[in-house]
Amino acid sequence: xxxxxxxxxxxxxIGLAIALVVKFFGVQSDPLLEEVTALTPGANCGxxxxxxxxxxxxxxxxGAAKPGLCPSMPEESVKKISALLGVTSEARVRKVAxxxxxxxxxxxxxxxxxxxxxxxxxxxxxxxxxxTCTYGCLGLGxxxxxxxxxxxxxxxxxxxxxxxxxxxxxxKCVQTCPKKLIKLVPASAPLHVLCSSPEKGVTKRKACKxxxxxxxxxxxxxxxxxxxxxxxxAVINYGDLPPAEIASCCPTGALSASIAGTEQSAxxxxxxxx
Amino acid sequence: xxxxxxxxxxxxxxxxKISSRDAIVSAPLLERYVVxxxxxxxxPSRLLVQKGNKVLRGQLxxxxxxxxxxxxxxxxxxxxxxxxxxxxVLGNQLPAVILESDGExxxxxxxxxxPNWQDSAPAELLRRVGEAGIVGxxxxxxxxxxxxxxxxxxxxxxxxxxxxxCEPCLTADHRLMLExxxxxxxxxxICARILGVKRILLGIEKNKPDAVALLxxxxxxxxxxxxxxxxxxxxxxxxQLIYALTSRKVPxxxxxxxxxxxxxxxxxxxxxxxxxxxxxxxxxxxxTVTGTPLRSPGNWRFRVGTPYSEAIRLAGGVSEDPVKxxxxxxxxxxxxxxxxxxxxxxxxxxxxxxxxxVSQYQSKSCIRCGRxxxxxxxxxxxxxxxxxxxxxxxxxxxxxxVMDCMECGCCSYICPAGRPLVQHMRRAKADVTALHRAAEAxxxxxxxxxxxxxxxxxx
Numbered sequence: 001x002x003x004x005x006x007x008x009x010x011x012x013x014i015g016l017a018i019a020l021v022v023k024f025f026g027v028q029s030d031p032l033l034e035e036v037t038a039l040t041p042g043a044n045c046g047x048x049x050x051x052x053x054x055x056x057x058x059x060x061x062x063g064a065a066k067p068g069l070c071p072s073m074p075e076e077s078v079k080k081i082s083a084l085l086g087v088t089s090e091a092r093v094r095k096v097a098x099x100x101x102x103x104x105x106x107x108x109x110x111x112x113x114x115x116x117x118x119x120x121x122x123x124x125x126x127x128x129x130x131x132t133c134t135y136g137c138l139g140l141g142x143x144x145x146x147x148x149x150x151x152x153x154x155x156x157x158x159x160x161x162x163x164x165x166x167x168x169x170x171x172k173c174v175q176t177c178p179k180k181l182i183k184l185v186p187a188s189a190p191l192h193v194l195c196s197s198p199e200k201g202v203t204k205r206k207a208c209k210x211x212x213x214x215x216x217x218x219x220x221x222x223x224x225x226x227x228x229x230x231x232x233x234a235v236i237n238y239g240d241l242p243p244a245e246i247a248s249c250c251p252t253g254a255l256s257a258s259i260a261g262t263e264q265s266a267x268x269x270x271x272x273x274x
Numbered sequence: 275x276x277x278x279x280x281x282x283x284x285x286x287x288x289x290x291k292i293s294s295r296d297a298i299v300s301a302p303l304l305e306r307y308v309v310x311x312x313x314x315x316x317x318p319s320r321l322l323v324q325k326g327n328k329v330l331r332g333q334l335x336x337x338x339x340x341x342x343x344x345x346x347x348x349x350x351x352x353x354x355x356x357x358x359x360x361x362x363v364l365g366n367q368l369p370a371v372i373l374e375s376d377g378e379x380x381x382x383x384x385x386x387x388x389p390n391w392q393d394s395a396p397a398e399l400l401r402r403v404g405e406a407g408i409v410g411x412x413x414x415x416x417x418x419x420x421x422x423x424x425x426x427x428x429x430x431x432x433x434x435x436x437x438x439x440c441e442p443c444l445t446a447d448h449r450l451m452l453e454x455x456x457x458x459x460x461x462x463x464i465c466a467r468i469l470g471v472k473r474i475l476l477g478i479e480k481n482k483p484d485a486v487a488l489l490x491x492x493x494x495x496x497x498x499x500x501x502x503x504x505x506x507x508x509x510x511x512x513x514q515l516i517y518a519l520t521s522r523k524v525p526x527x528x529x530x531x532x533x534x535x536x537x538x539x540x541x542x543x544x545x546x547x548x549x550x551x552x553x554x555x556x557x558x559x560x561x562t563v564t565g566t567p568l569r570s571p572g573n574w575r576f577r578v579g580t581p582y583s584e585a586i587r588l589a590g591g592v593s594e595d596p597v598k599x600x601x602x603x604x605x606x607x608x609x610x611x612x613x614x615x616x617x618x619x620x621x622x623x624x625x626x627x628x629x630x631x632v633s634q635y636q637s638k639s640c641i642r643c644g645r646x647x648x649x650x651x652x653x654x655x656x657x658x659x660x661x662x663x664x665x666x667x668x669x670x671x672x673x674x675x676v677m678d679c680m681e682c683g684c685c686s687y688i689c690p691a692g693r694p695l696v697q698h699m700r701r702a703k704a705d706v707t708a709l710h711r712a713a714e715a716x717x718x719x720x721x722x723x724x725x726x727x728x729x730x731x732x733x
Contacts, residue, residue, distance in 0.1 A: 111611050111612065112609075112611035115634050116694060116697055117637075117694050117697050117698065117701070119701075121701055121704075121705065122694075122697060122698075122700075122701045124704075125697070125700045125701055125704060126365075126608075126609060126697075127363075127364060127365030127608070127609065127610060127611055128364065128365035128366060129365070130611070134365065134367075
C-alpha cells in the first residue's frame with residue numbers, strides 16, 4: 001500500500017514537472033509549416049534546389065520559394081499548399097528521365113573486360129569503361145543507386161532503364177551519370193532518340209547495333225521542325241513533338257516510341273536489321 | 275653525401291626487371307606516326323601545320339597554347355596526312371596528326387646548340403628547355419619549364435635528380451644512366467644553373483649498383499652527389515625521395531619548391547642536355563617493353579607517335595596471349611585496351627602480363643587489420659577512406675586528406691581482403707575535383723546573377 005502511494009505521488013509530481021517544462025521551454029512550432037511539410041513527399045531528393053523537403057517547406061512558408069518546384073509532388077498537394085499559403089502556382093509539365101542509350105550486351109560490342117569496382121564512376125577512371133562506344137551506358141548502376149525513388153533498373157544485359165511511372169523527374173541521375181546520357185524530357189513525349197554518340201554513322205554501327213546511324217529517315221518523315229540532325233545524331237524537338245508512328249521508320253530502333261524500360265517486357269517489338 | 279632518412283611505409287613488390295641488361299636500341303623508322311597534340315598535363319598544343327604540309331624531323335608541329343602546355347615536334351620527315359583524333363591511354367580521344375614518313379628522316383634546322391652552357395645566361399637555357407617541349411618524363415608529363423622557373427619568393431636550394439626507378443619491371447632509366455652518364459650529368463648541371471642552386475643530389479636505388487658506381491666515377495669533380503637509396507617502393511615518388519634525401523616534408527597541397535627542392539627525372543635531364551648541347555627537341559624517348567608473354571623484352575628509343583603494336587612487334591611478339599597490357603609499370607601504370615595508342619613523351623614502359631600473373635579476385639569486406647595504414651607512404655588511412663568513398667561521402671574523405679593520395683598502389687598491393695583501395699582513391703580524387711569545379715562554377719554564376727540590380731521581391 002505504501003509503495004503504491006509513493007509511486008503514484010512520484011508519477012504525479014514528475015508529470016507536473018514535465019507539463020511545466022513543456023509549458024515554459026517548449027519549442028513553438030508554426031502549424032502552417034507543419035502542415036506544408038506534411039504535404040511534401042519526404043524523399044529529400046533535392047530536385048527543388050533546397051537541402052531537403054523540410055528546407056523547401058520552410059522556404060515556401062517564408063515566401064522565398066513557390067509551390068510547384070517539387071517534381072514529385074502530386075498536383076492536389078501543390079494546390080493545397082498554394083491555398084494554405086495564399087499564393088498562385090503555375091501549371092507544371094511532368095518530366096521523366098530517359099537514358100539515351102540502347103546499347104545493352106546484345107547490341108553494343110565490348111573492347112575490354114572490366115573487373116574493377118562495380119560503379120560507373122569508377123569504371124570511368126579506367127579507360128572510360130569497357131564498351132567500344134565510349135558514349136554508351138556502362139550499365140554499372142551509378143544512376144540506379146542515386147535514384148531516391150527506385151525508378152532506374154539495371155537490366156540483366158547491363159543497361160540502365162527508367163520506369164516512367166516511378167520516375168518523378170528529380171534529375172539526380174542526370175547529375176550522376178558520368179557519360180551524361182540521361183535527359184529530363186516531358187512525360188508526354190511519344191518519341192525519344194536513344195543514342196548519344198556524336199560519332200560518324202559507320203563508326204557507331206560497328207560499335208552498336210542500336211545506334212542512331214544518321215540516316216535522316218526520321219527527319220524526312222517528320223519534317224525539320226520536329227526532328228533535326230545535330231551532326232550524325234537525330235534530335236527531337238520536344239517543343240513540337242513528332243507523332244509516335246515515326247518510330248517505325250528507324251532502321252536501328254534508336255528512335256524509340258518508348259523509353260527502354262517498357263521495351264524490356266516486349267523485346268520482340270525491336271526491329272534490328274543486323 | 276647527405277644522411278638518408280627512410281620514408282614511412284612502402285612495400286617490396288618483386289623487381290622483375292628482366293630487361294635491365296638489354297642495351298637501348300633505336301627503333302627503326304616507321305611509315306606512319308600518330309602524334310597526339312597533348313602529351314603533357316595542361317592545355318593541348320595549338321596546331322601550326324595543316325593537312326598536306328611537308329614537315330622535317332624536329333620541326334615544330336604545335337606550339338604551347340597556355341601557361342601549362344608544351345610544344346610538340348615532328349618525329350620524322352614526311353607528309354601530314356590527316357589532322358584527326360587518336361585514342362589516349364585514359365581511353366579519351368586526343369587531337370592528333372597522322373604523319374606519313376617519306377623514309378628520308380631529313381632533319382629540320384636544329385635549334386642553335388649551346389655547347390658552352392656554363393657561360394650562357396640561365397634565362398637563355400630555360401627558354402631552350404621550353405622550346406624543346408620537354409616535360410616530366412617519369413610519367414606525370416608536367417612541363418619542365420614551369421618546374422624550373424619557381425617564383426622569386428620561393429628559394430630553391432636543392433636540385434634532386436630521380437634515378438630511383440622503383441617501379442618494378444621498368445629499366446629505361448637504368449639503361450639510360452648506364453649508357454649516357456655524361457649527358458645526364460651535363461643535364462643536371464644545366465638544370466642547376468637555371469635554378470641557381472649548388473646542391474645537386476642524384477638518388478638511385480641500391481638495386482642498380484652498376485649505375486651508382488658509374489655515375490659516382492663520372493661525377494668526380496662536379497657538384498653532383500650520387501646517393502644510393504634503400505630498395506623499397508615507392509622510393510622514387512617525389513615526396514618520398516625529397517624526404518629520404520633532405521628530411522624535408524612537402525606540406526599538404528604544397529609543391530616541392532615550397533621547401534626549396536626541385537625534382538627532375540633522369541630521362542628529363544637527358545632530354546634537357548640533348549636540347550641544350552645538340553639543339554634536339556624532344557621527339558623520342560627510351561621506353562621499356564617488357565613482360566613474360568613477350569619473346570624478347572628490351573629497351574628501345576622510340577619516336578613519339580609509335581603505336582604500341584609496333585613496340586610489341588619489335589619485342590619479338592608474344593609467345594602467349596597477354597591478359598593485360600599496361601602503359602607504365604605494374605604499380606602505377608594504366609591498363610589499356612588498344613594497341614593503336616601511340617607512345618608519348620611520358621610512356622616509360624609497356625608491360626604485358628600473362629594469365630598466371632593477373633588475379634581476378636573478388637573484393638571482400640575490410641577486416642580492420644590496418645596493414646594499409648602501415649604501408650601508406652603518405653600516412654593516410656586507406657581502409658577508412660575506402661569505406662567513406664563507397665558511401666560516396668566525398669566531403670568526409672577530403673577531410674581525411676584523400677587529395678594527398680599519390681595513387682602509388684601500396685594499399686591495394688598489401689590488402690589481404692583484396693579491396694580496391696587505390697581505385698577508390700582515384701575515383702574520390704576525380705569526384706572531389708569535380709565537386710570543387712561545380713562549386714566554383716555555381717559561385718561564379720551566382721556572382722554574375724547578383725552583380726546586376728537584384729530582381730525585386732528576391733532577397
